[in-house]
Amino acid sequence: MENVRNLINITDLTLEEIDHLIEIADDIVAHPEEYQDICAHKKLATLFFEPSTRTRLSFEAAMLELGGSVLGFSSANSSSAAKGESVSDTIRTVGCYADIIAMRHPKEGAPIVAAQRTTVPIINGGDGGHFHPTQTLTDLLTIKRRKGTFNNLTIGLCGDHQCGRTGHSLVEAMLRYEGIEFVLISPNELRVPDYIKEKMNAANVKWKEVTRLEDAIEELDILYMTRVQRERFFNEEDYIRLKDSYILDLEKLKHAKKDLSIMHPLPRVNEISVEVDDDPRADYFFQALCGKHIRMALILFLLGIK
Amino acid sequence: MNIDGVKNGIVLDHIHAGESMRIYNYLHLDKLDCCVAIIQNVNSTKYGKKDIIKIDTNIDLDLDMLGYIDSNITVNKVKDGKLLKKVHLALPETLTQVIKCKNPRCITSVEQEIVHKFKLVNKDKKTYRCIYCDAENK
Numbered sequence: 153m154e155n156v157r158n159l160i161n162i163t164d165l166t167l168e169e170i171d172h173l174i175e176i177a178d179d180i181v182a183h184p185e186e187y188q189d190i191c192a193h194k195k196l197a198t199l200f201f202e203p204s205t206r207t208r209l210s211f212e213a214a215m216l217e218l219g220g221s222v223l224g225f226s227s228a229n230s231s232s233a234a235k236g237e238s239v240s241d242t243i244r245t246v247g248c249y250a251d252i253i254a255m256r257h258p259k260e261g262a263p264i265v266a267a268q269r270t271t272v273p274i275i276n277g278g279d280g281g282h283f284h285p286t287q288t289l290t291d292l293l294t295i296k297r298r299k300g301t302f303n304n305l306t307i308g309l310c311g312d313h314q315c316g317r318t319g320h321s322l323v324e325a326m327l328r329y330e331g332i333e334f335v336l337i338s339p340n341e342l343r344v345p346d347y348i349k350e351k352m353n354a355a356n357v358k359w360k361e362v363t364r365l366e367d368a369i370e371e372l373d374i375l376y377m378t379r380v381q382r383e384r385f386f387n388e389e390d391y392i393r394l395k396d397s398y399i400l401d402l403e404k405l406k407h408a409k410k411d412l413s414i415m416h417p418l419p420r421v422n423e424i425s426v427e428v429d430d431d432p433r434a435d436y437f438f439q440a441l442c443g444k445h446i447r448m449a450l451i452l453f454l455l456g457i458k
Numbered sequence: 459m460n461i462d463g464v465k466n467g468i469v470l471d472h473i474h475a476g477e478s479m480r481i482y483n484y485l486h487l488d489k490l491d492c493c494v495a496i497i498q499n500v501n502s503t504k505y506g507k508k509d510i511i512k513i514d515t516n517i518d519l520d521l522d523m524l525g526y527i528d529s530n531i532t533v534n535k536v537k538d539g540k541l542l543k544k545v546h547l548a549l550p551e552t553l554t555q556v557i558k559c560k561n562p563r564c565i566t567s568v569e570q571e572i573v574h575k576f577k578l579v580n581k582d583k584k585t586y587r588c589i590y591c592d593a594e595n596k
Contacts, residue, residue, distance in 0.1 A: 238569050259565040261590020265572055280563045282591055347592050350579075 191220030197250035281315030311378030
């Protein structure tokens with residue numbers, strides 16, 4: 153079990169390994185014919201105990217484009233979890249059927265438990281409000297393709313930082329590069345958790361918290377918008393009060409840099425007005441495409457093929 | 459006040475004054491059928507006041523739990539009336555099944571068989587975080 157590589161948190165990968173994945177992703181785009189059968193007879197299990205569109209479908213599309221096949225479920229209700237089966241037992245079982253497992257679970261730390269129960273590589277496709285490392289790889293590939301570098305960037309994260317796992321993972325990943333500054337834009341109730349602040353302080357990066365997007369937008373190289381997630385609230389009233397805290401529109405973008413990259417892990421609700429979609433700075437659908445390429449690279453890496 | 463020395467057993471010294479009953483309960487010392495002495499508010503040159511627990515038998519102690527409760531404790535193992543071993547406790551790097559994660563979003567909140575495990579992240583503040591969800595133990 154010692155030699156099995158998993159991806160639970162983005163920090164499981166070294167900077168060199170991330171660079172390696174990005175190189176593979178670019179090579180896949182340049183030479184698709186070399187990859188179309190590379191995973192023949194390999195099976196990916198996608199175990200989604202929580203709904204997903206992009207993450208699950210991009211994993212499945214990635215494996216199919218590599219010539220492999222896919223099995224799994226797309227909600228807890230269509231698995232034995234609905235009968236009360238534990239994550240441990242589900243993973244032990246699926247580990248007998250698949251060569252690699254991508255999973256999403258509403259409870260934080262579920263992929264760590266999964267990795268303890270099988271010799272098959274586990275990919276965390278999101279665990280509650282905790283981590284979402286393959287979204288981060290997607291984000292990194294998008295940043296590299298749009299900005300050409302990971303260094304000397306001012307990154308604004310706007311939305312829910314309390315439960316926004318994509319933001320947490322992106323912060324952790326970008327902490328390892330030079331000259332990074334974070335502007336955390338959120339209502340007071342949805343501030344970033346203390347452990348993320350401790351990590352930013354330990355890495356000596358500059359960061360600040362603001363409540364108004366308008367106060368920060370002009371200094372940003374990247375604006376990472378996130379949704380206020382209804383499913384993370386224990387109280388519907390709190391969700392309704394905070395859900396419309398930030399809406400990015402063309403008016404707000406007038407003050408932004410010309411080469412700003414607007415990213416969003418999607419799905420969006422209303423935090424980015426549809427009028428922004430045609431702005432050349434809108435990169436969120438390009439990001440979704442990058443997600444498939446980087447997941448192809450990741451599957452190859454964790455299976456030990458590349 | 460005189461309390462006999464231990465012939466074969468354990469002396470927990472340098473317990474933070476007032477904490478000895480908590481440790482007595484944590485270690486379930488009430489279940490032992492040997493002599494156990496709790497001495498409170500003993501003068502200490504190092505700490506001013508301290509507590510001491512003397513256990514008149516050799517038992518396996520959970521040193522991780524003891525170190526977590528009070529890392530200043532010294533564990534003296536005595537054999538035939540002589541000091542056999544002195545152990546200075548420290549905050550353990552990991553805590554296994556000592557404390558439980560209280561985060562309702564953590565996987566440990568729904569799957570009972572999972573071993574609760576915490577890692578030390580800040581020695582000065584005595585901060586531990588759950589290895590599954592990163593929630594701080596408060």
